[in-house]
Amino acid sequence: SEILETHPRTLMMYEHLGLVVPKRTSTNRRRFSQRDVMKLQTIQKLTRQHSVNLAGVRYIMKLLKLLHENQLPAPVELRDIDVSQLDV
Numbered sequence: 001s002e003i004l005e006t007h008p009r010t011l012m013m014y015e016h017l018g019l020v021v022p023k024r025t026s027t028n029r030r031r032f033s034q035r036d037v038m039k040l041q042t043i044q045k046l047t048r049q050h051s052v053n054l055a056g057v058r059y060i061m062k063l064l065k066l067l068h069e070n071q072l073p074a075p076v077e078l079r080d081i082d083v084s085q086l087d088v
């Protein structure tokens with residue numbers, strides 16, 4: 001939560017909604033991989049800069065992945081998102 005400058009409860013909500021699935025330590029603490037952090041940064045960008053709600057975030061991430069898989073360009077505003085890191 002410190003790296004992303006977000007409240008731990010927000011990360012818990014993202015996990016509850018299935019937007020990110022961190023690994024757990026033996027003491028049940030969340031361990032976010034680099035891929036998880038990049039995905040969380042994408043979620044933050046969409047919610048903060050583009051005012052997208054979480055249902056929209058899920059939809060946009062799936063759409064971006066589909067565009068990437070079919071070698072189609074993403075909208076200009078979203079081209080800086082690394083789609084290869086989005087496990088959706």
